[in-house]
Amino acid sequence: EVQLVESGGGLVKPGGSLRLSCVSYGFTLRGYGMNWVRQAPGKGLEWVSSISSTSNFIYYADSVKGRFTISRDNARNSLYLQMDNLRAEDTAMYYCARDRPYSYDISGPTSRINWYDPWGQGTLVTVSS
């Protein structure tokens, strides 16, 4: 079965750090662009960050730029999100999600056509003193 499983969430104080992980099962992460999306309590979905299959292209939402770092280890079928200088407003369920096939080439995104499938079930991050 094709699936993604996140881990690493927890309770952290403002200013603290966490590292989220996302592991793929049933498919090789290597060939796909990957994403992190979050959902704050009672709110909608918010795109956080994206990374191309070779890590050559990386993007962040303005709300996390300079504080979060996305990375991947294709040999381990793993995606990561290093979150530093956490704020209360970062409290959310964090999901990883896979791009459609061939979403990037050596020049960057190949098309405006994209979708996220599958998604993981999420890992909860709570930032509170």
Next chain:
Amino acid sequence: DIQMTQSPSSLSASVGDRVTITCRASQSINTYLNWYQHKAGKAPKLLIYTTSTLQDGVPSRFSGSGSGTDFTLTISSLQPEDFASYYCQQTYTTPRATFGQGTKLEIK
């Protein structure tokens, strides 16, 4: 940034009803619009991509239409398993994709 506005924010309906959810973009996004279903505690699920293409395995009672700035998701005959939240997503600015605020579909 492109803003995505869904309406209604919540909706009560009965099994068998026909339901329509609307998503409006703040500028034209052509047909770069996807729909997801999300149940509490579960992974969000892709329903429809590029406005009207049904993802494999999604029942045919789901359909999507629109172009430019106005889009709709229609469920032709609600089933008990359809009660969930629904989100639109624009990928015109991919990879910086943005989502609507969601529509919660509840049982009447």
